[in-house]
Amino acid sequence: MYAQGLIGSSQDTEETPEFLAAFQARIDADEKIEPKDPMPAAYRKTLIRQIGQHAHSEIVGMLPEGNWITRAPTLRRKAALLAKVQDEGGHGLYLYSAAETLGISRDQMTEELLSGKAKYSSIFNYPTLTWADIGAIGWLVDGAAIMNQVPLCRCSYGPYARAMIRVCKEESFHQRQGYEIMLTLSRGSDEQKEMAQDALNRWWWPSLMMFGPSDGDSQHSDQSTRWKIKRFTNDALRQKFVDATVPQGEKLGLTFPDPDLKWNDDKGGYDFGEIDWDEFWRVVKGQGRMNVDRIAARRKAWEDGAWVREAAMAHVEKRKTQMAAE
Ligand code: BYC
Numbered sequence: 001m002y003a004q005g006l007i008g009s010s011q012d013t014e015e016t017p018e019f020l021a022a023f024q025a026r027i028d029a030d031e032k033i034e035p036k037d038p039m040p041a042a043y044r045k046t047l048i049r050q051i052g053q054h055a056h057s058e059i060v061g062m063l064p065e066g067n068w069i070t071r072a073p074t075l076r077r078k079a080a081l082l083a084k085v086q087d088e089g090g091h092g093l094y095l096y097s098a099a100e101t102l103g104i105s106r107d108q109m110t111e112e113l114l115s116g117k118a119k120y121s122s123i124f125n126y127p128t129l130t131w132a133d134i135g136a137i138g139w140l141v142d143g144a145a146i147m148n149q150v151p152l153c154r155c156s157y158g159p160y161a162r163a164m165i166r167v168c169k170e171e172s173f174h175q176r177q178g179y180e181i182m183l184t185l186s187r188g189s190d191e192q193k194e195m196a197q198d199a200l201n202r203w204w205w206p207s208l209m210m211f212g213p214s215d216g217d218s219q220h221s222d223q224s225t226r227w228k229i230k231r232f233t234n235d236a237l238r239q240k241f242v243d244a245t246v247p248q249g250e251k252l253g254l255t256f257p258d259p260d261l262k263w264n265d266d267k268g269g270y271d272f273g274e275i276d277w278d279e280f281w282r283v284v285k286g287q288g289r290m291n292v293d294r295i296a297a298r299r300k301a302w303e304d305g306a307w308v309r310e311a312a313m314a315h316v317e318k319r320k321t322q323m324a325a326e
Pocket residue numbers: 049050053054055057058061062088119120121122123141142145148209210211212213217218219220221224230234284
């Protein structure tokens with residue numbers, strides 16, 4: 001089932017009740033689980049699914065912003081955007097490496113992405129229509145990613161938790177560069193302010209959807225929380241994001257596209273309207289505006305890169321032969 005010869009590819013230990021209880025006790029004691037440690041097959045499978053999907057999201061996430069690198073309005077903006085998109089490529093690589101420690105190969109993960117078996121974040125199936133979208137993505141999408149990912153730095157699986165520390169530092173920079181674009185536009189001409197408002201209108205709801213289905217409909221949350229893969233539920237993180245982001249939007253002088261958004265003193269947070277879950281599931285199932293383009297772009301990159309992978313492997317084989325002869 002898993003790639004041969006990789007760390008973590010050893011057979012999972014027989015899952016006796018004693019083994020499962022001892023494993024849960026390690027989790028409850030906040031010990032980190034490391035690649036060579038025995039772990040239940042379902043724990044390994046959940047991590048491969050989540051880390052793989054997270055890696056794919058980072059890589060597919062390069063596409064909507066990459067679309068604006070050649071059209072960034074100034075050299076400073078171009079350099080920052082280039083660095084941000086490159087960071088996302090790096091995040092994808094740390095995450096693919098973290099998943100590989102569980103015994104799956106990068107090739108298998110890529111095949112799962114291209115066949116539609118593995119998901120990537122719904123947010124990247126929306127188009128980037130104007131420069132303001134780059135501001136909105138940094139502010140909202142990276143803002144949502146930080147809210148979701150900071151708790152993952154304390155995830156029970158060591159390689160994932162450690163990868164997330166660096167990812168989160170870089171995401172903070174991304175969030176600020178996005179907010180600064182929004183600030184500049186909202187203090188600019190009427191037309192620029194309108195662009196910022198239009199971007200907020202289009203990205204707000206999809207950003208809330210990034211946190212996943214509401215708690216009652218989340219299949220994996222309970223078990224993932226018990227295993228301390230997830231530290232908060234989807235709804236709890238979504239609420240934290242709304243509470244942190246609304247005051248930032250007000251500072252920009254922009255309005256949120258939700259008539260039900262209002263502060264609730266009793267709960268100490270904002271109430272907000274119902275998410276369009278039909279839209280969410282349509283996009284997750286491949287019917288968003290950009291799903292077909294995104295997968296076509298990844299397929300092309302994978303096929304165009306075949307010669308690089310073959311050349312790298314030929315080099316490894318040659319070195320092995322040379323070393324054996326030395
Ligand atoms: N989009 O039981 P649930 C970024 C799926 S990118 C698509 O709650 P779970 C960035 C879910 O996979 C941000 N699918 O699942 C990059 C499951 O289907 P499967 C990426 C979604 O895993 C560039 C089903 O719905 N971040 O940072 O407990 C530029 C039921 O859901 C979505 C991560 O991946 C969605 N939005 O919780 C800027 C973070 N939501 O797998 C920024 C790590 C749910 O059974 N991942 N589904 O077929 C997680 O924290 C969790 O996987 C989720 C979902 C909270 C996303």
